[in-house]
Amino acid sequence: MTIDSKAFGRISIEDKQLIRFPVGIFGFEDLRNFALLDAQQAPFYWLQSLKDAQIAFVLINPYVFRSDYVLDIPEDDVRAIGSPEADDLLVFSIVTIPQDRRLMTANLQGPIIINRKERLGRQSISLSQKWNTRHVILEELQRGA
Amino acid sequence: MLVLARKLDQRIMIGDNVEISVVEIKGDTVKLGIAAPRSVKVYRYEVYEAIQAENIEASRTPAGDLPDLGDLLPPDSGAKGS
Numbered sequence: 390m391t392i393d394s395k396a397f398g399r400i401s402i403e404d405k406q407l408i409r410f411p412v413g414i415f416g417f418e419d420l421r422n423f424a425l426l427d428a429q430q431a432p433f434y435w436l437q438s439l440k441d442a443q444i445a446f447v448l449i450n451p452y453v454f455r456s457d458y459v460l461d462i463p464e465d466d467v468r469a470i471g472s473p474e475a476d477d478l479l480v481f482s483i484v485t486i487p488q489d490r491r492l493m494t495a496n497l498q499g500p501i502i503i504n505r506k507e508r509l510g511r512q513s514i515s516l517s518q519k520w521n522t523r524h525v526i527l528e529e530l531q532r533g534a
Numbered sequence: 535m536l537v538l539a540r541k542l543d544q545r546i547m548i549g550d551n552v553e554i555s556v557v558e559i560k561g562d563t564v565k566l567g568i569a570a571p572r573s574v575k576v577y578r579y580e581v582y583e584a585i586q587a588e589n590i591e592a593s594r595t596p597a598g599d600l601p602d603l604g605d606l607l608p609p610d611s612g613a614k615g616s
Contacts, residue, residue, distance in 0.1 A: 395597045396597045397597075414589055415582065415585045415586040415589050416585075416586035416587070416589040416590050417589060417593070428600055429599070429600065430599070430600045430601070430602055430603075432603065433600050444593050445593070445595075445597075446589070446592050446593060446595070447592070447595050447600065454603075463572075463573070463575050464572070464573070465573050465575065483588070483589060483592045484592060484595070485588060485591050485592040485595070486592075486595045486596075486600070486601075490600075490601045491601060493601060496585065496588050496589075496592070498581070498584070498585060499585035499588070499589070512585070512589075514575070514577055514581060514582075514585065521584075522584050522585060522587075522588040523588070526603070527601070527603075530603065
């Protein structure tokens with residue numbers, strides 16, 4: 390199908406890229422239908438709202454820059470997206486990109502979890518105090534290297 | 535919003551299985567005890583607010599080139615995605 394995206398304008402996507410968020414995400418509870426798109430640059434992705442082309446979130450796989458990341462979330466949240474097997478559970482962090490793009494941050498405290506098989510997603514909240522909403526990606530990548 | 539005044543050691547029942555008690559009152563701080571099944575999530579409100587605020591901020595990302603993480607990335611960072 391064809392959708393309007395913030396990053397790429399009008400594009401064609403496959404059904405498997407359509408993800409339903411039954412309760413939206415925090416602050417955007419009315420946005421239930423999204424498309425998961427590869428960004429032009431790995432390892433980023435876009436979570437594009439199908440309702441409003443101007444609303445799209447940059448996502449990154451947290452393990453890419455924090456190999457020690459642990460997804461510690463309530464079992465209920467995993468159940469709410471259909472209890473995916475480990476291989477079908479996708480974990481992403483929403484990225485905030487300020488004026489100076491090198492200072493971009495990732496929200497590790499509120500991960501986005503997606504059941505790749507059922508194409509269901511939600512935003513969860515970490516039970517661990519270790520993660521906050523603003524991890525500076527470049528800094529933490531360099532620290533890990 | 536239902537507003538109830540409680541004294542030290544008094545309790546509130548929410549639904550069938552959530553219990554809140556006033557455990558300690560010290561100066562301007564009230565310590566609350568929350569007894570609930572593991573399936574009921576309990577968070578400090580600031581955490582909700584912070585995540586909501588961060589989502590709103592993140593939604594403002596202009597389209598355009600994303601930073602190139604290049605050589606900093608570990609190998610095989612294509613990872614799970616589409």
